[in-house]
Amino acid sequence: MHKIGVFVCWCGSNIAATVDVKAVAEAASKEPCVVYATDYQYMCSESGQNLIIDAIKEHNLTGVVICSCSPRMHETTFRKAAQKAGLNPYMVEIANIREQCSWIHKDMAEATAKAIVLARAAIAKVQLNKPLIAGESEVTKRCLVIGGGIAGIQTALDVAEAGFPVDIVEKKPTIGGKMAQLDKTFPTLDCAACILTPRMVEAGAHENITLHTYSEVEEVSGFVGNFTVKIRKKARKVKMDLCTGCGLCTEKCPMKKQPNEFNMGLDKRGAIYIPFAQAVPKVPVIDVEACLKFKTGKCGICSKVCTAGAIDYEQQDEIIEQKYGAIVLATGFDQIKPTKFGELGYSQYPDVVTSLEYERLMNAAGPTKGHLLRPSDGKPPKEIVFVQCVGSRGQSCRDKSYCSKVCCMYTAKHAILTKDHYPDTNIHVFYIDERTPGKNFDEFYRRAVEQYGVDYIKGQVGKVYEENGKLMVQGSDLLANEQITLAADMVVLAAAIEPDKTARSLGTMLTASMDTNDFFTEAHAKLRPVESPTAGVFLSGMCQGPKDIPETVSQAGAAAVKVIGLLTKDKLLGNPCVAHSDEMLCNGCSQCARVCPYGAITYVDKEFRVPGPKRVETRRVAVVNEAVCQGCGACTVTCPSTAMDLKGFSNRQIMSEVDAICK
Amino acid sequence: MQVNESSKEFKPCIVAFCCNWCSYAGADLAGSNRLSYPADVKIIRVPCSCRVNPLFILRAFQRGADGVILCGCHPGDCHYTTGNYYARRRMTMLFSMLDYLGIEKERTRVEWVSAAEGAKFAATMNDFISTVQSLGENRKLRDLRCKE
Numbered sequence A: 001m002h003k004i005g006v007f008v009c010w011c012g013s014n015i016a017a018t019v020d021v022k023a024v025a026e027a028a029s030k031e032p033c034v035v036y037a038t039d040y041q042y043m044c045s046e047s048g049q050n051l052i053i054d055a056i057k058e059h060n061l062t063g064v065v066i067c068s069c070s071p072r073m074h075e076t077t078f079r080k081a082a083q084k085a086g087l088n089p090y091m092v093e094i095a096n097i098r099e100q101c102s103w104i105h106k107d108m109a110e111a112t113a114k115a116i117v118l119a120r121a122a123i124a125k126v127q128l129n130k131p132l133i134a135g136e137s138e139v140t141k142r143c144l145v146i147g148g149g150i151a152g153i154q155t156a157l158d159v160a161e162a163g164f165p166v167d168i169v170e171k172k173p174t175i176g177g178k179m180a181q182l183d184k185t186f187p188t189l190d191c192a193a194c195i196l197t198p199r200m201v202e203a204g205a206h207e208n209i210t211l212h213t214y215s216e217v218e219e220v221s222g223f224v225g226n227f228t229v230k231i232r233k234k235a236r237k238v239k240m241d242l243c244t245g246c247g248l249c250t251e252k253c254p255m256k257k258q259p260n261e262f263n264m265g266l267d268k269r270g271a272i273y274i275p276f277a278q279a280v281p282k283v284p285v286i287d288v289e290a291c292l293k294f295k296t297g298k299c300g301i302c303s304k305v306c307t308a309g310a311i312d313y314e315q316q317d318e319i320i321e322q323k324y325g326a327i328v329l330a331t332g333f334d335q336i337k338p339t340k341f342g343e344l345g346y347s348q349y350p351d352v353v354t355s356l357e358y359e360r361l362m363n364a365a366g367p368t369k370g371h372l373l374r375p376s377d378g379k380p381p382k383e384i385v386f387v388q389c390v391g392s393r394g395q396s397c398r399d400k401s402y403c404s405k406v407c408c409m410y411t412a413k414h415a416i417l418t419k420d421h422y423p424d425t426n427i428h429v430f431y432i433d434e435r436t437p438g439k440n441f442d443e444f445y446r447r448a449v450e451q452y453g454v455d456y457i458k459g460q461v462g463k464v465y466e467e468n469g470k471l472m473v474q475g476s477d478l479l480a481n482e483q484i485t486l487a488a489d490m491v492v493l494a495a496a497i498e499p500d501k502t503a504r505s506l507g508t509m510l511t512a513s514m515d516t517n518d519f520f521t522e523a524h525a526k527l528r529p530v531e532s533p534t535a536g537v538f539l540s541g542m543c544q545g546p547k548d549i550p551e552t553v554s555q556a557g558a559a560a561v562k563v564i565g566l567l568t569k570d571k572l573l574g575n576p577c578v579a580h581s582d583e584m585l586c587n588g589c590s591q592c593a594r595v596c597p598y599g600a601i602t603y604v605d606k607e608f609r610v611p612g613p614k615r616v617e618t619r620r621v622a623v624v625n626e627a628v629c630q631g632c633g634a635c636t637v638t639c640p641s642t643a644m645d646l647k648g649f650s651n652r653q654i655m656s657e658v659d660a661i662c663k
Numbered sequence B: 001m002q003v004n005e006s007s008k009e010f011k012p013c014i015v016a017f018c019c020n021w022c023s024y025a026g027a028d029l030a031g032s033n034r035l036s037y038p039a040d041v042k043i044i045r046v047p048c049s050c051r052v053n054p055l056f057i058l059r060a061f062q063r064g065a066d067g068v069i070l071c072g073c074h075p076g077d078c079h080y081t082t083g084n085y086y087a088r089r090r091m092t093m094l095f096s097m098l099d100y101l102g103i104e105k106e107r108t109r110v111e112w113v114s115a116a117e118g119a120k121f122a123a124t125m126n127d128f129i130s131t132v133q134s135l136g137e138n139r140k141l142r143d144l145r146c147k148e
Ligand SMILES: Cc1cc2nc3c(=O)[nH]c(=O)nc-3n(C[C@H](O)[C@H](O)[C@H](O)COP(=O)(O)OP(=O)(O)OC[C@H]3O[C@@H](n4cnc5c(N)ncnc54)[C@H](O)[C@@H]3O)c2cc1C
Pocket: A146, A147, A148, A149, A150, A151, A152, A169, A170, A171, A172, A175, A176, A177, A178, A179, A182, A184, A185, A186, A187, A215, A216, A217, A330, A331, A332, A333, A334, A335, A355, A356, A359, A406, A410, A413, A500, A502, A503, A506, A540, A541, A542, A543, A547, A548, A549, A550, A552
């Protein structure tokens, strides 16, 4: 027979003003098995908790119901209090009479009546609660970082510095990400490469960091503290250990007609190439689609010129399997190709470029060696029109609904840098709103306007077309309330930011949730911004949402702290509210394993005693791996023989709540 | 369920199953924002919408519920990735069967409410209650033994 204690909280006046707490305690005391019921001003306060602890001890309570705020607020608090009194923490149930009662109802009689029903449901449930003990699991002290942009590099360095081994998986042949492609960076205008490349070298040389470049994550299984990951190291066709990075092969390759991705296709590279001079690792890769040797079997020049004998046409993809305790997602972003915006002429006119292409055109290591020359005829442009918010902040299906956050600032940067180098260039910027919240950001933008005389026009561009060798930009000037047409030599589109295309498949692999835009979502938007809702998976950089480099680096550091906090633990306590199958009822039908999103259910052959001459019979039954089960309950509903049930939310527990509510 | 003199005053008994990660949090948010809806709704917290066994819903109607609503995360946002897809499929089957039995489709509902949609939660409940109210008391499937 249970002995239940009921504790009704006033929450100051938050509950007590609308719910007659004394009447609730009084009504609760009449429920079966309730031996003690009381009310108190603040149950979560120290004295409130002591009141609970004392009552548990004094009345030998076997179950506790707290009528208070949402369990999402204080369930842990009250469970800990129960534990202190020697009661199993899972013998506590909460009736939410604040968020779901006192705060939404005005009539006291009605609110009190509802609070009593909610208390009754919790009292009915707690009688069916079972003491639960959370299982323990070991923590593998190794971290995986997926994505080697500035976010991934920073997280990896911080975790490695704390003494834990880290592997970075980067799909490109080098780490560095988009920041490596930038010219100078707002608002300080320091050169991106000068601040990034030392970090890349550090990551490449760190004793605790292993780089897997030109690699992708193929399969993930396991759970927090205990992930098993299969990584595909794609064949570079170059032996990493032998190559000295001299680059002779890339010079001699006769197939120099491939669009160079690093320069946004603005120049060409060979079939064997190193993405850029400061690549880490500085080892070339053969693009087998373009390579003559692979297409025709002839050529093989690179192999002939390589004095180190590093070229290996036979090299195959390699799959490595590794265990990790934590996984960091740092897959970053892409800039959309504004081809859907036909009116802006991006696909039509070579001199309409994206801002990332413009970064390469200004970069000293770019296709034009840092001379601003337009793609069509290699002439320096005199009139440049920048268009902001292309594909951002829109309602239509071709737009992203969000603000890409960095475009206002980098457009101001492009304008300033251009004017610095070519003072006689005229620059016009079409903008919807100028968004510059950030340290020294507004000052930076005002410099563009006041000091450099950049012409900012509030309005959108409707059309770009060619006339007499000029790009005609037709738009609206909202402040002057007129339609204007500008003649330009070049048009730069600040195209929207979007998450990397591979993010969704990774999210599915890791069961890390994403929003409708495919950015990874955080466990709590304010309080847990670098954790994914999936335990052991952390978020770093643009893959979580648009942000600039300082923000990316801060978030990367924060993610590292969370990883370090996890890896410092030797053991983890699991969630004991997991599925469990009653082997006497299970018929081995396999339905449950089919719906389990985590692969937590396996089958074993077990011997059972049966009446009759055979005496034993072997049957296949379901077994739940409690460390893998996340407790969703999908299997419990699917099970045709009600063998599968969920601890803490069992069929009987939920039914008893239903009964109590519908009384 | 109580019936006062005029049918306008009919107070339905409504059970709302809410998944812990989105809809229960959405209900909490409705509370924090003081967005009111009638006290006729009582919420039962489940880890995920896929935990809701059709039997729970049958039981609720049997015990005198006038309406049952199941709330979960938006498609694609389920904390367990796919739970709400199972829930949706199961409930589509169940609700059409209930309709066939005489428990009108309007008495059952599945809604997606995220943790950020406190306003949607309150609006959904208000709408659902007035729909059930206009249908009146549920007489089908009620276990007559346990009701006066
Ligand atoms: C035109 C432009 C100008 C900018 N100028 C500035 C500026 O001046 N100042 C500033 O502060 N910010 C600027 N930014 C923003 C800045 O680029 C970002 O804040 C920063 O690069 C984000 O870093 P990240 O590591 O999150 O993403 P990324 O740099 O995109 O890195 C992600 C990495 O992950 C890899 N990856 C992706 N998917 C996978 C996968 N499935 N497996 C393995 N690897 C994967 C990618 O190949 C990439 O290397 C600018 C952005 C743009 C578009």
